[in-house]
Amino acid sequence: MKKIIFLVALSLAILSLGSCTQYNFDDTGVANGKHETTMWDYFKGDKYNWQLLCEMAERADLVSVFQGTSQYGKNFTFFGPTSNSIRRYLYANGMDKxxxxPVADCKKFILDCLLPGKRVMLDDFKEGVKSTDPSTPVGKGGEMLTMASGKQLWVYSFRESYNGVAHAGPLQIYLVSPSTTKTSHVASCNIETLTGVVHSLDYNFTLGDF
Structure with a gap:
């Protein structure tokens, strides 16, 4: 009997360890907390999610942005595309690495995701309602933000439903590009480093969706 109980406990422990890995980005909008490091070192410390972004930053000569030594200083918000998003773009365009x-494209893709001048946390985004008209992607509320590239994005927060109850679920961030009409979702937010705030775009995002 003791042996059976031990085996059951061991199995449950293994399952619990396997169900939560560093590779998961849960679509919950929960905060990831503070990191006592630069954004660059934060990215370098998680190769699975950020390796290809680091390669893009190096190619575009934008490493200083994430180190906090560029013209943007340490006061900016970055909507980070993960390696899965970059890999999907490479595959769709017949590229291997x-x-x-092109260097210019690497620079544009990164600056499209960078909001200069302020650190914006989840609760700071203005709530909004998505448009129901496909020809008019910008809905009500929210805020039109100008990224470092000059690209404009309509960004809004929205509290999802929970157990069938409207607005009882987690608060989420959405970004809408008026030019492409595509909506992108933030999967993991409030990653605060010494040089800025990161909101990680979910794996369905593809470079160019902005």
Whole structure:
């Protein structure tokens, strides 16, 4: 009997360890907390999610942005595309590696995701309601933000439903590009480093969706 109980406990422990890995980005909008490091070192410390972004930053000569030594200083918000998003772009465009992406495109893709001048946390985004008209992607509320590239994005927060109850679930962040009409969702937010705030775009995002 003791042996059976031990085996059951061991199995449950293994399952619990396997169900939560560093590779998961849960679509919950929960905060990831503070990191006592630069954004660059934060990215370098998680190769699975950020390796290809680091390669893009190096190719575009934008490493200083994430180190906090560029013209943007340490006061900015970055909507980070993960390696899955970059890999999908490479595949769709017949490319094998980041070095195949033109330098100018690498720079534009990164600056499209960078909001200069302020650190914006989840609760700071203005709530909004998505548009129901496909020809008019910008809905009500929210805020039109100008990124470092000059690209404009309509960004809003929205509290999802929970157990069938409207607005009882987690608060989420959405970004809408008026130019492409595509909506992107933030999967993991409030990653605060010494040089800025990161909101990680979910794996369905593809470079160019902005």
């Amino acid at each position: 980041v070095s195949d992406i």
